[in-house]
Amino acid sequence: MAEFHLWDRTALERFAAEASSRLCEQRAEIAALQAHIEALQADLKAALAAYRRAVTAAAPPRPPGA
Numbered sequence: 001m002a003e004f005h006l007w008d009r010t011a012l013e014r015f016a017a018e019a020s021s022r023l024c025e026q027r028a029e030i031a032a033l034q035a036h037i038e039a040l041q042a043d044l045k046a047a048l049a050a051y052r053r054a055v056t057a058a059a060p061p062r063p064p065g066a
Contacts, residue, residue, distance in 0.1 A: 004012065
């Protein structure tokens with residue numbers, strides 16, 4: 001664990017600036033990944049719906065009362 005109380009002010013400021021910058025980059029990356037996940041989920045829902053329609057269309061008709 002870093003002993004920040006031993007660091008000089010310049011080193012602390014540089015560390016804080018780098019950490020802040022990295023956090024901003026990570027937030028942007030997370031947002032992009034979340035958007036990609038949402039798009040994939042929408043694609044999956046559409047594929048499942050298309051599969052259900054295809055299976056239903058290909059199924060033989062049910063006899064009355066079944």
